[in-house]
Amino acid sequence: EPEVTQTPSHQVTQMGQEVILRCVPISNHLYFYWYRQILGQKVEFLVSFYNNEISEKSEIFDDQFSVERPDGSNFTLKIRSTKLEDSAMYFCASSDRDITTDTQYFGPGTRLTVL
């Protein structure tokens, strides 16, 4: 069964550094998402992406964040200048959003630790 994959599984970085989190969505999916989960808290929506552009973003997704689909398979989240409070698990999800379901399939996550 196809799955969403993410790399790296764990990223440690210094405050102020740039990080790029990578995701490979399920191959026939067209809708892509990033969520984050601070330890022990709920999953929070960051951004949705369709047809090579952002379709919606949350208040969390400020100018320090950007997303890109650089080729036909990868979907990336970049944080330009990381802050301590960016430490969290970041999940990528994808969906084909056909007429019967909005099912989103989540990747295994990247744990980002900002020191």
Place this chain on the structure above:
Amino acid sequence: GENVEQHPSTLSVQEGDSAVIKCTYSDSASNYFPWYKQELGKRPQLIIDIRSNVGEKKDQRIAVTLNKTAKHFSLHITETQPEDSAVYFCAANTNSNTGKLIFGQGTTLQVKP
């Protein structure tokens, strides 16, 4: 604003008993309600979902009920087993039509053998 409230935050049951987790949502345009199970350090896994055109859906020991008028939906797990122990999240989509999901705060379910 968009919000999903989930209760209880923790739930402990004996193996074989039933477990019920409840959620309420604020956006009356929401029409898709998935439930995810998350084991420690793992990804959220979809276990069941329901759309607003039905009131109940069942898959073996798991069922979900939806009351659109009251804007609440519930997860029912019967004959619980120790491997059901995990954090369960409810979610709802929004009227933005982007597929965005708003999650509840999560319920930690412990099934005691």
